[in-house]
Amino acid sequence: MAGVAVSTTINGDSIEYLCQPDETLLDVLRDRLGLTGAKEGCGTGDCGACSIILDDRLVCSCLVLGAEAEGRRVETIEGMAHGDTLHPLQQKFLEHAALQCGICTPGFLIAAKDLLAKNPDPTEEEIRFGLAGNLCRCTGYDKIVRAVQDAANVMKGA
Amino acid sequence: MNFDPRYSGRNFTSVGTRPIRPDGVDKVTGRARYGADFNMAGQLVGRVLRSPHAHATIRKIDTSKAEKLPGVKAVITAADLPDLTDGDAAMYDILDNCMARKKALYDGHAVAAVAAVDARTARQALKLIEVDYEVLPHVTDVDEAMKHSAPVLNDTIFTEGVEEKPARPSNVTTRTQYGHGDIHKGFGQADYVVERSFKTEQTHQGYIEPHACVANVSSDGTADLWVCTQGHFVYRQHCAQLLGMEASKLRVTSSEIGGGFGGKTHVWAEPVALALSRKAGRPVKLVMTRDEVFRASGPTSATSIDVRIGASKDGTITAAEATLRYSCGPYAGMWAEIGAMTAFACYRLENVKTVGYEVLVNRPKTAAYRAPSAPMAAFAVESTVDELAKEIGIDPVEFRIRNAAQEGTRSSYGPVYGPIGIGPTLEAAKNHPHMKAPLGKNQGRGMACGFWFNFGGQTCTDLNIGMDGSVSLAVGTVDVGGSRASLSLVAAEELGIAYEQVKAVVADTSSLGYNDMTDGSRGTFSSSMATISAARNAIKILRERAAQTWDIPVEDVVWEKGHAIAKGEKYGNLAALSLREIAAASGKTGGPIAGHSELVADGAGVSFATHICDIEVDPETGATRVLRYTVVQDAGKAVHPTYVEGQYQGGAAQGIGWALNEEYIYGKDGRLQNPGFLDYRIPVCSDLPMIDTQILEIPNPNHPYGVRGVGETSIVPPLAAIANAVSNAAGVRMTHIPMSPPRILAAIEAERGG
CATH class of the missing domain: 3.30.365.10 (Aldehyde oxidase/xanthine dehydrogenase, molybdopterin binding domain)
Known part of the structure; x- marks a missing residue:
């Protein structure tokens, strides 16, 4: 089967790749581009571990085809820190121990970044509903919510 | 080594503080490598064919069409995992669960597997495998399964733990009893008695990371396995036994683990991946889908x-x-x-x-x-x-x-x-x-x-002091939720140095002695005990090196706050030697300084x-x-x-x-x-x-x-x-x-x- 040629922007870099028409963007990121930060927890859009931002919209990359990234902007966890400076959300996740096993963490960070971009001063309830598309089995979410609250405060002050 | 594990009250410096975990940055930047994040050159994709029936005799499996599909490099069935368990019933059950032998015993039971050049070919190959099933009556409810009329899953099982061996096989494998005193007397003394019946349904651990591994069996009989597991030493032992290998020739590396909660204490796909790799002569990556995780791994009892x-x-x-x-x-x-x-x-x-x-x-x-x-x-x-x-x-x-x-x-x-x-x-x-x-x-x-x-269990830990005075702690209990941080704190506490001076890693099975799994809440309990023991052994050497440097008896050297100190007024002019100073001189005082510990952590x-x-x-x-x-x-x-x-x-x-x-x-x-x-x-x-x-x-x-x-x-x-x-x-x-x-x-x- 012939591949589809795709030109796209990932974390600010121009990227070109060939993929199969039925190949998900998640598989392209992980298997073709070596960007394994997005995880496959379910493959059906239920767990959010593969969350990325596609043209300012939070999506599950397991539900997007690789071919659909043509001409668009993709943001993944690998692009979240600036050089060796962590994003405030990353720093606050560490300080609050908002991760135990860490498999859901990239997805949560991307979802939280998207949430704060749209709502810089969310209430606890808004955070809880804003992150309801991401599953975490370790933490009970308590420390994740606190980390996002703390990061929001830091980012407001910045 | 005369390690005394008993509690002694002390004022803690590091233990009880809340530093950032050593594996944290990798986990918030997407760099941490989990089970499915590892690849090898030339690796194949493994997939498993599973029974759609709850209970069925497997009459015949025809893999010939799948084998002929271009890109398919290996197809295996139970015949490729011969029974080497030598009468070990528990291991036989593990083997049968990894790949059904005579009967498929649940919806999702593995019956065959393929390794192919890509996922698409592997999926196509599964469709070409023909399994001839004779569907049998099934039972899924715990109370129904106990009835005399229930279909019997295994006709070699006669209830154990009853006074007389039952006349016929049943689904009740064992009766166990605990307690003391006389309940008839006790109920006779009661003014109030409440009696109730309850049911609970079956649940899954629900770890977000599906089971994943990469197996690489070499033609010289050695093999490597990269896998998300709670116990890589146990996986090594089980896989080696099921595949007829010597344990030391199978090196198992535990990846970062995306949740386990008990569910990653059992082998499922790993022996299958090894068997596929052995047959294909190439590395094989096998990752379960979420559907497979629910149908074929995990669950708790109903x-x-x-x-x-x-x-x-x-x-x-x-x-x-x-x-x-x-x-x-x-x-x-x-x-x-x-x-x-x-x-x-x-x-x-x-x-x-x-x-x-x-x-x-x-x-x-x-x-x-x-x-x-x-x-x-x-x-x-x-x-x-x-x-x-x-x-x-x-x-x-x-x-x-x-x-x-x-x-x-x-x-x-x-x-x-x-x-x-x-x-x-x-x-x-x-x-x-x-x-x-x-x-x-x-x-x-x-x-x-x-x-x-x-639980406590078998634990082995190495503590190595670098020439710069930094400390590498190698543990064999998989870190499921921050234990590298807690064990670094314990090493820092015992040695009297800063938390940041310690780096803890989970060592692979070829680099450290046997460790039981991270189960029974034992990770921090047992490995901290072994870390304390290893640190005390290292301190003994540090004191010896200081005594040698000072040319005084080692009995006169004590270890306090990360320093060797000459005890007694007669040594008043000897400045304390820090761990860093002793480590820097180690090349001239007898070589590397390390503390090891092998113990059974009793007394959880x-x-x-x-x-x-x-x-x-x-x-x-x-x-x-x-x-x-x-x-x-x-x-x-x-x-x-x-x-x-x-x-x-x-x-x-x-x-x-x-x-x-x-x-x-x-x-x-x-x-x-x-x-x-x-x-x-x-x-x-x-x-x-x-x-x-x-x-x-x-x-x-x-x-x-x-x-x-x-x-x-x-x-x-x-x-x-x-x-x-x-x-x-x-x-x-x-x-x-x-x-x-x-x-x-x-x-x-x-x-x-x-």
Whole structure:
């Protein structure tokens, strides 16, 4: 089967790749581009571990085809820190121990970044509903919510 | 090495602080490598063909068409995994579960596997494998499976643990019994007796990372396995035995693990991946889909439990009895036995008897799930305890305090307790502001206690001091939730150096001696004990090197705050030597400095918790909302309190999901109807409130710092605490977990209708 040629922007870099028409963007990121930060927890859009931002919209990359990234902007966890400076959300996740096993963490960070971009001063309830598309089995979410609250405060002050 | 593991009180410097974990940055930047994040040059994609039938004889498997498909490099069936278990029944069961031999025993049971150049080819190949099944009658319900009329899964099983061998085989593999005293006498002394029956449905650990591994078998008989596991040494042993390899020739590296909760203590796909790689002569990557994770890995037991408890007017329990039936999937386990051991462990009882029945069903093989078997038993017992308190007219917390086990109590499962935390957690719960907070309409409060044994086990640790004075700590217990941070704290504490000076890693199976799995809440308990022992061995060498440098007897050198100090006035002019200074000179004083430790970490202190929760029930729909939740648990000593809180919160959240929503739903055809996160719904962020925690520290006398395991106990009380809260809110006793809206509504309507 012939591949589809795709030109796209990932974390600010121009990227070109060939993929199969039925190949998900998640598989392209992980298997073709070596960007394994997005995880496959379910493959059906239920767990959010593969969350990325596609043209300012939070999506599950397991539900997007690789071919659909043509001409668009993709943001993944690998692009979240600036050089060796962590994003405030990353720093606050560490300080609050908002991760135990860490498999859901990239997805949560991307979802939280998207949430704060749209709502810089969310209430606890808004955070809880804003992150309801991401599953975490370790933490009970308590420390994740606190980390996002703390990061929001830091980012407001910045 | 004369290591003394006994507790000695001390003032801590590092232990009890909350630094950032050493593996943290990799995990927030996406760089940490989990099971599916590893690749090898030339690797193939492995996929597994699974039975669609709950129970079927496999007459014939024809793989010829699949083998001819271009790009297919290996196809295997049970014939490629010959039985090398040599009469070891438990290993045979593992082998049969990895690849069905004569019969498929559940929907999802592996029957064949392929390795191909890509996923698409592998999927096509699976469709070309022809399996001739003779479908057999099946049974998936634990009570149904015990009936004489039930289809028998394994006709070589005759119930063990009964006085006479039964005349015919059955699905009841084992009867176990625990207790002491005379329950007939005890019930005779009772003024009040409450008897209730309960059911709990099967749940899955629900780790977000599916099972994943990369196997690479070389033609020289050596092999490497990269895998997400809670116990790479155990995986090595099991895989080597099943494949007929020498253990030392199989190197297993544990990846970062994306959750396990007991579910990654068992091999499933790994022997299959190794067999595929052996046949294909190339590396094979095998990653389960979520559907496979639900259908073929994990789950906990479904249960059916009867409880009877009697008490006198003054609120003293005079007798307690429980009959516990646990499903174990198609292979015998010891799940009912653990339930029977834990059921009444919180209480001081003169007369107690528990009987467990282990029951085969056509469901996936039961695997450990966080304090396995204890939550269901606690649900049944703690619900009955609440009912009994109500009958007597005593406050349920007060009733529990009056009957709580204490130091010197003979536990219901046999041993006599040392210092324990059940009384203190109950007192703390009683005095907690949560207990006094007002409740609104349709809201109820519940509380319950929980117990878990905790485990120690075989542990091996290396502590190597670099020439720059930094410390590498190599441990063999997989880090499932922050243990590299806590073990670094312990090494820093013992050596008297900064946390940042220590770097902990999980070593592979060829780099360190054998370690049991990270299970039984043993990770930090046992590896911290081994780390303390290794550090003390290193300190001995550090003192020797200082003594050599100073040319004084080693007995005159003590180790304090990271320095060797010459003891006594006669050495007044000798400046203390720091660890860094001694390390820098090590090349000239006898070479590298290291401390090793190999031990069996006996004396894991038992663990108790008390939980309080408030639930609102909508009487029109049966829907529930968790309003407030508080966990009180004894940690012995919290090494890294933030991660201890995390264990408390995570266990509570899993328990909330189990109590209110999660269950395996089987159709009449014996097929699992909800093998995905959409229909098997675990709690999401918007389902939960903040989960308050209170850490009590009642030192474990068998650990130098007083540490107890903390990981599992937090999932034991929630089913019962929430059931008590829902029952109080709805005005009707809930006896079936999960308390999903339809079940609550049916209970309310039955109560209304009378």
